[in-house]
Amino acid sequence: MLFFFGLFSLTTAVGEYLPVREFLYRYVPMMNVFRFPSVFRLFFIFGAILTGVFYLQTVFKNKEWKVKPIIVGAISLAAIFSILLIVALSKGYLSIGDFIKIHLFNETRTSTIWENIAFNSIVQLVVIATLLLLFWKLKNHKKLLISIVILTIVDLMVSVQLNAQYTIYNERVIVSEIASSIKQLPKGFPELQTITIEEGDHLPSLGPPLWQNMNTFQKKITTKGFNSFSFKSYENLEGEYPELLTEIKKNKILLLSDSVFHEKDLIKFKKDSLFNSNQLFFGEADFLYLKDRHFESSVNDIAYLKSYDAANFSIDCNVKSERMLTIFQKEYKGWHAYINGNKVPIFKSNLNFMTVIVPPGKNEINFNYQNPVLKIASYISSGFILIAIFLISLDFFRTRRKVQKLQSN
Helix, strand or coil: CHHHHHHHHHHHHCHHHCCHHHHHHHHCCCCCCECCHHHHHHHHHHHHHHHHHHHHHHHHHHCCCCHHHHHHHHHHHHHHHHHHHHHHHHCCCCCHHHHHHHHCCCCCCCCCHHHHHHHHHHHHHHHHHHHHHHHHHCCCHHHHHHHHHHHHHHHHHHHHHHHHHHHCCCCCCCHHHHHHHHHCCCCCCCCCCCCCHHHHHCCCCCCCCCCCCHHHHCCCCCCCCCCCECCHHHHHHHHHCHHHHHHHCCCCCEEEECEEEEHHHHHHHHHCCCCCCCEEEECHHHHHHHCCCCCCCCCCCEEEEEEEECCEEEEEEEECCCEEEEEEEECCCCEEEEECCEEECCEEECCCEEEEEECCEEEEEEEEECCHHHHHHHHHHHHHHHHHHHHHHHHHHHHHHHHHHHHHC
Protein backbone atom coordinates (compact mmCIF):
# COMPACT_ATOMS: atom_id res chain seq x y z
CA MET A 1 0.00 0.00 0.00
CA LEU A 2 2.83 2.39 0.89
CA PHE A 3 4.65 1.55 -2.33
CA PHE A 4 1.66 2.19 -4.60
CA PHE A 5 0.80 5.37 -2.68
CA GLY A 6 4.40 6.41 -3.36
CA LEU A 7 3.97 5.76 -7.09
CA PHE A 8 0.75 7.78 -7.06
CA SER A 9 2.60 10.63 -5.32
CA LEU A 10 5.33 10.48 -7.96
CA THR A 11 2.76 10.92 -10.76
CA THR A 12 1.39 13.90 -8.83
CA ALA A 13 4.82 15.44 -8.30
CA VAL A 14 5.47 15.89 -12.03
CA GLY A 15 2.71 18.51 -12.12
CA GLU A 16 1.46 19.59 -15.52
CA TYR A 17 3.15 16.69 -17.35
CA LEU A 18 0.39 14.32 -16.15
CA PRO A 19 -3.30 15.02 -15.36
CA VAL A 20 -3.10 13.70 -11.77
CA ARG A 21 -2.09 16.98 -10.12
CA GLU A 22 -4.79 18.93 -11.95
CA PHE A 23 -7.44 16.42 -10.90
CA LEU A 24 -6.40 16.70 -7.26
CA TYR A 25 -6.28 20.49 -7.51
CA ARG A 26 -9.78 20.77 -8.93
CA TYR A 27 -11.70 18.02 -7.15
CA VAL A 28 -9.95 16.97 -3.91
CA PRO A 29 -10.38 19.20 -0.82
CA MET A 30 -7.27 21.07 0.43
CA MET A 31 -5.23 20.09 -2.64
CA ASN A 32 -5.61 23.60 -4.08
CA VAL A 33 -4.13 25.56 -1.18
CA PHE A 34 -0.47 25.12 -2.12
CA ARG A 35 1.34 25.87 -5.33
CA PHE A 36 4.17 23.40 -5.82
CA PRO A 37 3.31 19.77 -6.70
CA SER A 38 6.98 18.77 -6.38
CA VAL A 39 6.50 18.37 -2.61
CA PHE A 40 4.71 15.07 -3.37
CA ARG A 41 8.05 13.52 -4.28
CA LEU A 42 8.77 13.22 -0.56
CA PHE A 43 5.93 10.72 -0.18
CA PHE A 44 7.37 8.68 -3.05
CA ILE A 45 10.79 8.69 -1.36
CA PHE A 46 9.30 7.69 2.00
CA GLY A 47 7.18 4.98 0.38
CA ALA A 48 10.15 3.53 -1.49
CA ILE A 49 12.40 3.55 1.59
CA LEU A 50 9.77 1.95 3.85
CA THR A 51 8.98 -0.71 1.24
CA GLY A 52 12.66 -1.61 1.06
CA VAL A 53 12.94 -1.63 4.85
CA PHE A 54 9.96 -3.99 5.20
CA TYR A 55 11.45 -6.37 2.67
CA LEU A 56 14.88 -6.40 4.32
CA GLN A 57 13.23 -6.87 7.70
CA THR A 58 11.48 -9.97 6.36
CA VAL A 59 14.71 -11.23 4.83
CA PHE A 60 16.79 -10.96 7.99
CA LYS A 61 14.00 -12.05 10.30
CA ASN A 62 13.40 -15.28 8.40
CA LYS A 63 17.12 -15.84 7.87
CA GLU A 64 16.43 -16.58 4.23
CA TRP A 65 15.30 -14.84 1.08
CA LYS A 66 13.76 -15.73 -2.22
CA VAL A 67 16.24 -15.22 -5.01
CA LYS A 68 13.67 -14.83 -7.77
CA PRO A 69 12.01 -11.57 -6.56
CA ILE A 70 15.44 -10.01 -6.02
CA ILE A 71 16.62 -10.95 -9.51
CA VAL A 72 13.35 -9.89 -11.18
CA GLY A 73 13.32 -6.56 -9.34
CA ALA A 74 16.97 -5.86 -10.09
CA ILE A 75 16.64 -6.76 -13.77
CA SER A 76 13.51 -4.60 -14.10
CA LEU A 77 15.25 -1.58 -12.59
CA ALA A 78 18.38 -2.21 -14.63
CA ALA A 79 16.26 -2.39 -17.79
CA ILE A 80 14.63 0.97 -17.00
CA PHE A 81 17.94 2.70 -16.37
CA SER A 82 19.47 1.06 -19.45
CA ILE A 83 16.65 2.34 -21.65
CA LEU A 84 17.09 5.86 -20.28
CA LEU A 85 20.83 5.64 -20.87
CA ILE A 86 20.40 4.37 -24.44
CA VAL A 87 17.91 7.15 -25.26
CA ALA A 88 20.27 9.77 -23.85
CA LEU A 89 23.26 8.41 -25.76
CA SER A 90 21.29 8.08 -28.99
CA LYS A 91 20.39 11.75 -28.79
CA GLY A 92 24.01 12.68 -28.26
CA TYR A 93 23.30 14.13 -24.84
CA LEU A 94 26.20 12.64 -22.96
CA SER A 95 29.94 12.97 -23.27
CA ILE A 96 31.00 11.22 -20.08
CA GLY A 97 34.48 12.72 -19.96
CA ASP A 98 33.32 16.32 -20.41
CA PHE A 99 30.38 15.81 -18.07
CA ILE A 100 32.60 14.53 -15.25
CA LYS A 101 35.20 17.23 -15.84
CA ILE A 102 32.86 20.22 -16.17
CA HIS A 103 29.46 19.49 -14.63
CA LEU A 104 29.79 16.73 -12.05
CA PHE A 105 29.30 18.10 -8.52
CA ASN A 106 29.74 21.64 -9.79
CA GLU A 107 27.35 24.55 -9.34
CA THR A 108 26.25 24.79 -12.94
CA ARG A 109 23.04 24.69 -14.89
CA THR A 110 24.62 24.48 -18.32
CA SER A 111 24.27 20.71 -18.38
CA THR A 112 21.05 19.32 -19.84
CA ILE A 113 18.52 17.25 -17.95
CA TRP A 114 19.26 14.29 -20.23
CA GLU A 115 22.95 14.44 -19.36
CA ASN A 116 22.04 14.16 -15.70
CA ILE A 117 19.51 11.39 -16.33
CA ALA A 118 22.11 9.43 -18.28
CA PHE A 119 24.84 9.80 -15.66
CA ASN A 120 22.38 8.99 -12.84
CA SER A 121 21.37 5.87 -14.77
CA ILE A 122 25.01 4.75 -14.94
CA VAL A 123 25.38 5.28 -11.18
CA GLN A 124 22.20 3.31 -10.44
CA LEU A 125 23.28 0.44 -12.68
CA VAL A 126 26.51 0.24 -10.68
CA VAL A 127 24.52 0.28 -7.42
CA ILE A 128 22.18 -2.50 -8.60
CA ALA A 129 25.11 -4.62 -9.79
CA THR A 130 26.86 -4.10 -6.44
CA LEU A 131 23.71 -5.05 -4.54
CA LEU A 132 23.32 -8.28 -6.51
CA LEU A 133 26.98 -9.05 -5.93
CA LEU A 134 26.51 -8.59 -2.18
CA PHE A 135 23.53 -10.98 -2.09
CA TRP A 136 25.49 -13.50 -4.13
CA LYS A 137 28.80 -13.39 -2.29
CA LEU A 138 27.96 -12.61 1.33
CA LYS A 139 26.29 -15.46 3.18
CA ASN A 140 26.81 -13.94 6.62
CA HIS A 141 23.65 -11.94 7.33
CA LYS A 142 25.34 -9.46 9.65
CA LYS A 143 28.01 -8.60 7.08
CA LEU A 144 25.36 -8.41 4.36
CA LEU A 145 23.24 -5.99 6.41
CA ILE A 146 26.22 -3.74 7.16
CA SER A 147 27.23 -3.77 3.48
CA ILE A 148 23.70 -2.85 2.35
CA VAL A 149 23.57 0.03 4.85
CA ILE A 150 26.95 1.35 3.62
CA LEU A 151 25.88 1.00 -0.03
CA THR A 152 22.61 2.83 0.70
CA ILE A 153 24.41 5.71 2.44
CA VAL A 154 26.88 6.06 -0.44
CA ASP A 155 24.05 5.95 -2.99
CA LEU A 156 22.09 8.63 -1.12
CA MET A 157 25.12 10.91 -0.80
CA VAL A 158 26.03 10.59 -4.48
CA SER A 159 22.40 11.07 -5.60
CA VAL A 160 22.01 14.21 -3.48
CA GLN A 161 25.17 15.72 -4.95
CA LEU A 162 24.16 14.85 -8.52
CA ASN A 163 20.72 16.44 -8.15
CA ALA A 164 21.52 19.28 -5.77
CA GLN A 165 21.85 21.86 -8.54
CA TYR A 166 18.16 21.38 -9.38
CA THR A 167 16.71 21.32 -5.86
CA ILE A 168 19.18 22.81 -3.35
CA TYR A 169 21.45 25.51 -4.73
CA ASN A 170 21.82 27.95 -7.61
CA GLU A 171 25.15 29.00 -9.08
CA ARG A 172 24.08 32.66 -8.82
CA VAL A 173 23.37 32.42 -5.09
CA ILE A 174 26.15 32.39 -2.51
CA VAL A 175 24.73 31.36 0.85
CA SER A 176 27.43 33.10 2.90
CA GLU A 177 26.61 36.45 1.24
CA ILE A 178 22.90 36.00 1.95
CA ALA A 179 23.60 35.12 5.59
CA SER A 180 25.82 38.19 5.92
CA SER A 181 23.09 40.44 4.48
CA ILE A 182 20.45 39.03 6.82
CA LYS A 183 22.71 39.51 9.87
CA GLN A 184 22.97 43.21 9.06
CA LEU A 185 19.21 43.64 9.32
CA PRO A 186 17.90 45.08 12.62
CA LYS A 187 16.59 42.60 15.17
CA GLY A 188 12.86 42.49 15.84
CA PHE A 189 10.29 44.55 14.00
CA PRO A 190 11.55 47.97 12.81
CA GLU A 191 9.56 51.18 13.10
CA LEU A 192 7.12 51.36 10.22
CA GLN A 193 7.78 54.01 7.61
CA THR A 194 4.93 56.43 6.89
CA ILE A 195 4.62 55.48 3.24
CA THR A 196 1.92 53.99 1.05
CA ILE A 197 1.58 50.28 0.39
CA GLU A 198 2.69 50.86 -3.19
CA GLU A 199 5.84 52.65 -2.00
CA GLY A 200 6.45 49.79 0.42
CA ASP A 201 6.43 47.36 -2.49
CA HIS A 202 9.36 49.24 -4.04
CA LEU A 203 11.62 49.54 -1.01
CA PRO A 204 15.18 48.23 -1.50
CA SER A 205 15.23 44.48 -0.98
CA LEU A 206 17.93 41.92 -0.31
CA GLY A 207 17.93 40.92 -3.95
CA PRO A 208 17.83 37.41 -5.47
CA PRO A 209 16.69 34.95 -4.36
CA LEU A 210 14.99 36.80 -1.49
CA TRP A 211 13.68 39.81 -3.37
CA GLN A 212 10.02 38.89 -2.98
CA ASN A 213 10.29 38.00 0.70
CA MET A 214 10.64 41.47 2.17
CA ASN A 215 7.94 40.68 4.74
CA THR A 216 9.87 37.62 5.98
CA PHE A 217 13.44 38.90 6.31
CA GLN A 218 13.12 42.69 6.41
CA LYS A 219 9.77 42.63 8.22
CA LYS A 220 8.28 45.17 5.85
CA ILE A 221 4.57 45.50 5.23
CA THR A 222 4.19 44.74 1.56
CA THR A 223 2.01 42.95 -0.97
CA LYS A 224 5.07 41.24 -2.43
CA GLY A 225 5.71 37.68 -1.35
CA PHE A 226 6.72 34.29 -2.63
CA ASN A 227 4.99 31.70 -0.50
CA SER A 228 3.92 28.09 -0.86
CA PHE A 229 0.38 28.98 0.21
CA SER A 230 -2.03 31.49 -1.26
CA PHE A 231 -5.48 32.81 -0.37
CA LYS A 232 -8.29 32.49 -2.89
CA SER A 233 -9.85 35.76 -1.75
CA TYR A 234 -6.64 37.70 -2.39
CA GLU A 235 -6.10 35.97 -5.72
CA ASN A 236 -9.69 36.93 -6.58
CA LEU A 237 -9.00 40.58 -5.73
CA GLU A 238 -5.72 40.52 -7.64
CA GLY A 239 -7.15 38.70 -10.67
CA GLU A 240 -10.73 39.98 -10.93
CA TYR A 241 -10.41 43.51 -9.55
CA PRO A 242 -6.84 44.70 -10.20
CA GLU A 243 -8.09 48.30 -10.48
CA LEU A 244 -9.41 48.16 -6.91
CA LEU A 245 -6.12 46.65 -5.69
CA THR A 246 -4.24 49.48 -7.40
CA GLU A 247 -6.37 51.99 -5.53
CA ILE A 248 -5.93 50.16 -2.23
CA LYS A 249 -2.14 50.36 -2.64
CA LYS A 250 -2.40 54.15 -2.68
CA ASN A 251 -3.27 53.97 1.04
CA LYS A 252 -0.96 53.49 3.96
CA ILE A 253 -1.40 50.40 6.14
CA LEU A 254 -4.38 52.10 7.88
CA LEU A 255 -7.44 53.72 6.33
CA LEU A 256 -10.12 55.84 7.99
CA SER A 257 -13.21 55.72 5.80
CA ASP A 258 -16.97 56.29 5.76
CA SER A 259 -17.59 54.85 2.26
CA VAL A 260 -19.76 51.70 2.51
CA PHE A 261 -20.68 49.60 -0.54
CA HIS A 262 -22.08 46.13 -1.17
CA GLU A 263 -19.81 43.48 -2.71
CA LYS A 264 -22.30 43.06 -5.55
CA ASP A 265 -21.38 46.61 -6.65
CA LEU A 266 -17.85 45.44 -7.47
CA ILE A 267 -18.84 44.37 -10.99
CA LYS A 268 -20.51 47.70 -11.78
CA PHE A 269 -17.62 49.73 -10.34
CA LYS A 270 -15.17 47.64 -12.37
CA LYS A 271 -17.15 48.12 -15.57
CA ASP A 272 -17.48 51.89 -15.14
CA SER A 273 -13.98 52.43 -13.64
CA LEU A 274 -15.41 53.96 -10.46
CA PHE A 275 -12.91 52.62 -7.94
CA ASN A 276 -11.07 54.97 -5.58
CA SER A 277 -8.79 54.45 -2.60
CA ASN A 278 -11.42 55.30 0.04
CA GLN A 279 -14.03 52.68 -0.88
CA LEU A 280 -14.89 49.64 1.24
CA PHE A 281 -17.01 46.77 -0.07
CA PHE A 282 -18.73 44.37 2.35
CA GLY A 283 -20.68 41.15 2.23
CA GLU A 284 -24.45 41.03 2.66
CA ALA A 285 -24.70 40.76 6.46
CA ASP A 286 -21.95 43.32 7.17
CA PHE A 287 -23.35 45.75 4.59
CA LEU A 288 -26.84 45.65 6.12
CA TYR A 289 -25.34 46.38 9.54
CA LEU A 290 -23.10 49.22 8.37
CA LYS A 291 -25.10 51.02 5.69
CA ASP A 292 -27.43 52.90 8.06
CA ARG A 293 -24.76 53.95 10.57
CA HIS A 294 -23.75 57.59 10.59
CA PHE A 295 -20.08 57.85 9.66
CA GLU A 296 -18.67 61.34 9.29
CA SER A 297 -15.13 62.31 8.30
CA SER A 298 -13.04 65.18 9.61
CA VAL A 299 -9.73 66.59 8.37
CA ASN A 300 -8.31 66.27 11.89
CA ASP A 301 -9.06 62.54 12.20
CA ILE A 302 -5.89 60.50 12.61
CA ALA A 303 -4.83 56.90 13.08
CA TYR A 304 -1.26 55.61 13.24
CA LEU A 305 0.40 52.29 13.92
CA LYS A 306 2.13 52.52 17.27
CA SER A 307 3.73 49.06 17.29
CA TYR A 308 3.41 45.72 15.56
CA ASP A 309 4.79 42.22 15.25
CA ALA A 310 3.80 39.00 13.49
CA ALA A 311 0.58 38.58 15.51
CA ASN A 312 -0.20 42.02 16.95
CA PHE A 313 -1.00 45.52 15.76
CA SER A 314 -1.33 48.38 18.25
CA ILE A 315 -3.00 51.53 16.89
CA ASP A 316 -3.72 54.96 18.34
CA CYS A 317 -6.70 56.70 16.83
CA ASN A 318 -8.38 60.07 17.39
CA VAL A 319 -11.60 60.83 15.47
CA LYS A 320 -14.26 63.52 15.84
CA SER A 321 -17.19 61.25 14.89
CA GLU A 322 -17.76 57.54 14.48
CA ARG A 323 -15.53 56.18 11.72
CA MET A 324 -14.50 52.90 10.12
CA LEU A 325 -10.87 51.92 10.55
CA THR A 326 -9.41 49.39 8.11
CA ILE A 327 -6.05 47.68 8.47
CA PHE A 328 -4.80 46.13 5.25
CA GLN A 329 -3.99 42.81 6.83
CA LYS A 330 -5.63 39.60 5.63
CA GLU A 331 -8.81 38.86 7.62
CA TYR A 332 -8.46 35.30 8.82
CA LYS A 333 -9.87 33.07 11.51
CA GLY A 334 -7.97 33.79 14.71
CA TRP A 335 -7.74 37.58 14.45
CA HIS A 336 -9.45 39.51 17.26
CA ALA A 337 -9.92 43.26 17.68
CA TYR A 338 -10.07 45.29 20.91
CA ILE A 339 -10.88 48.98 21.37
CA ASN A 340 -9.79 50.38 24.72
CA GLY A 341 -9.58 46.82 26.03
CA ASN A 342 -13.09 45.82 24.88
CA LYS A 343 -13.51 43.19 22.18
CA VAL A 344 -15.27 44.44 19.04
CA PRO A 345 -16.46 42.68 15.85
CA ILE A 346 -14.27 42.60 12.75
CA PHE A 347 -15.89 43.22 9.37
CA LYS A 348 -14.26 41.83 6.21
CA SER A 349 -13.79 44.59 3.65
CA ASN A 350 -12.74 44.49 -0.01
CA LEU A 351 -12.91 40.68 0.06
CA ASN A 352 -9.84 40.44 2.31
CA PHE A 353 -9.14 43.05 4.95
CA MET A 354 -10.12 43.85 8.54
CA THR A 355 -12.38 46.79 9.42
CA VAL A 356 -13.67 47.91 12.83
CA ILE A 357 -16.02 50.71 13.93
CA VAL A 358 -14.20 53.36 15.96
CA PRO A 359 -16.16 55.56 18.41
CA PRO A 360 -15.52 59.33 18.65
CA GLY A 361 -12.52 60.50 20.66
CA LYS A 362 -9.14 59.01 21.49
CA ASN A 363 -8.95 55.24 21.21
CA GLU A 364 -6.37 52.50 21.53
CA ILE A 365 -7.06 49.70 19.05
CA ASN A 366 -5.38 46.32 19.16
CA PHE A 367 -5.53 43.53 16.60
CA ASN A 368 -4.33 40.24 18.04
CA TYR A 369 -3.96 36.86 16.35
CA GLN A 370 -4.82 33.83 18.48
CA ASN A 371 -5.48 30.41 17.07
CA PRO A 372 -5.65 27.75 19.81
CA VAL A 373 -6.34 25.07 17.19
CA LEU A 374 -2.74 25.40 15.98
CA LYS A 375 -1.42 24.94 19.52
CA ILE A 376 -3.69 21.96 20.13
CA ALA A 377 -2.58 20.40 16.83
CA SER A 378 1.10 20.90 17.74
CA TYR A 379 0.53 19.32 21.15
CA ILE A 380 -1.24 16.34 19.58
CA SER A 381 1.52 15.93 17.00
CA SER A 382 4.24 16.15 19.66
CA GLY A 383 2.34 13.70 21.85
CA PHE A 384 2.10 11.10 19.09
CA ILE A 385 5.81 11.49 18.33
CA LEU A 386 6.67 10.85 21.99
CA ILE A 387 4.32 7.84 22.08
CA ALA A 388 5.91 6.47 18.90
CA ILE A 389 9.42 6.89 20.36
CA PHE A 390 8.29 5.18 23.58
CA LEU A 391 6.73 2.23 21.73
CA ILE A 392 9.77 1.80 19.47
CA SER A 393 12.09 1.89 22.49
CA LEU A 394 9.87 -0.56 24.39
CA ASP A 395 9.82 -2.96 21.45
CA PHE A 396 13.61 -2.67 21.09
CA PHE A 397 14.31 -3.52 24.74
CA ARG A 398 11.75 -6.36 24.76
CA THR A 399 13.32 -7.88 21.66
CA ARG A 400 16.78 -7.46 23.15
CA ARG A 401 15.71 -9.22 26.37
CA LYS A 402 14.24 -12.13 24.39
CA VAL A 403 17.44 -12.51 22.39
CA GLN A 404 19.56 -12.42 25.55
CA LYS A 405 17.27 -14.98 27.19
CA LEU A 406 17.50 -17.30 24.19
CA GLN A 407 21.27 -16.93 24.09
CA SER A 408 21.57 -17.69 27.82
CA ASN A 409 19.43 -20.82 27.39
